[in-house]
Amino acid sequence: MLRKSRNTLVITLALLLLIEIALQVRSHIRFGQSVFNALANETTYQFNEQLGIKLLRPNHTLAGSNAVITTNALGLRDDDLESPKPENQYRIALVGASTVMGTYTRNNGDTLSYQLQDILNNSLDKTSRPMRVINAGIAGYSLQDQRKIVDNLLSKLDVDHYILYTGFNDLGGYCKPSQSAAEKDDYSLPTLALPKWLLTTELITKNTVALRTSLAKSQALLNPQDVDKSEFSHNLEALLQSLKRTEKPVLVIGNAAAFRRDMPQEQQANLSETARYYNGCFDTAGLLTLYDAHNDMIRTASEENGMRFFNLQSELPGGEEWFGDSSHFSVKGNKRVAEIIAAKIAPDLPNNKE
Secondary structure, three states: OHHHHHHHHHHHHHHHHHHHHHHHHHHHHHHOOOHHHHHOOOOOEEEEOOOOEEEEOOOOEEEOOOOEEEOOOOOOOOOOOOOOOOOOOEEEEEEEOHHHHOOOOOOHHHOHHHHHHHHHHHOOOOOOOOEEEEEEEOOOOOHHHHHHHHHHOHHHOOOOEEEEEOOOHHHHHHHOOOOOHHHHOOOOOOOOOOOOOOHHHHHHHHOOHHHHHHHHOOOOOOOOOOOOOHHHHHHHHHHHHHHHHOOOOEEEEEOOOOOOOOOOHHHHHHHOHHHHHHOOOOOHHHHHHHHHHHHHHHHHHHHHOOOEEEEHHHOOOOOOOOEOOOOOEOHHHHHHHHHHHHHHHHHHOHHHOO
16 A cells, blocks of 8 residues: 555656656747756846846847847846947836836837837937837836836936836735734744746646636635735835936836726636736736726826826727736737837927927
């Protein structure tokens, strides 16, 4: 009996290992990112000790069949910036997280910053200043990270104009339980945890979102109106203050989601799956309420700081045509968003000021 159980365990572990290897190989082929990068000391991101921020590996090409990410010397998904800045060039920094960096773009040319730069330059006459839009988005960035990249990097690049699209990363903190004093002083033995690079656990978790959300309905989902938003408000204000200190024009954009209240329930559920994966303590309706509340906070704080604001949620339609998942734009979505931003920012550009 013991031998049979042992053999079953060995076979199960071997199967899990084979599945994990297959998933890592698949990820490496499609996206150029896997545990093999870490083993070869070629991680996608590096922490820049001098600047105190996480950036992409500088001067690197991360090639996969689904995406090719090419970085510049600064560790941004962008072409190199000329230094010093060409005398007539007008620099716009597009600040954000994974949506700005380009989660669902096959190459740098499809990213939001490239699309915006092309639209702006193609709409100008020959006497206008050339526009250079910097892709200052790094996947996973919080409001605090975005403040640091403004303070520690972008402020040194002679930027003339800022555009801020914060993304939804900070909202994930609401689903993380806060530590009590007793937990902080807990001296019990640590519990074992699986390494974060495992794709098997991620695959299982992502494919059981609907099941876990359904089960959670009988448990305690958070009411989005009851969560403590003070930390978000504080970090947002700090970011806006950093932008304000640059004494440059700032355009702040409210965040958009793929799922909307006027959609059929099944479509809402499908489109919100990624959002519910990262924010498992809210259902679809709760997420929509949460997003609206935070967009209102962003609007109010922006206006109080004298910054222009518009809400992309009301400008860009929802659905799979414009989004690759719950919140990241598709390639077509990037083009449409770039057109919207270009129209909003145009009155503030030097070429249009008489």
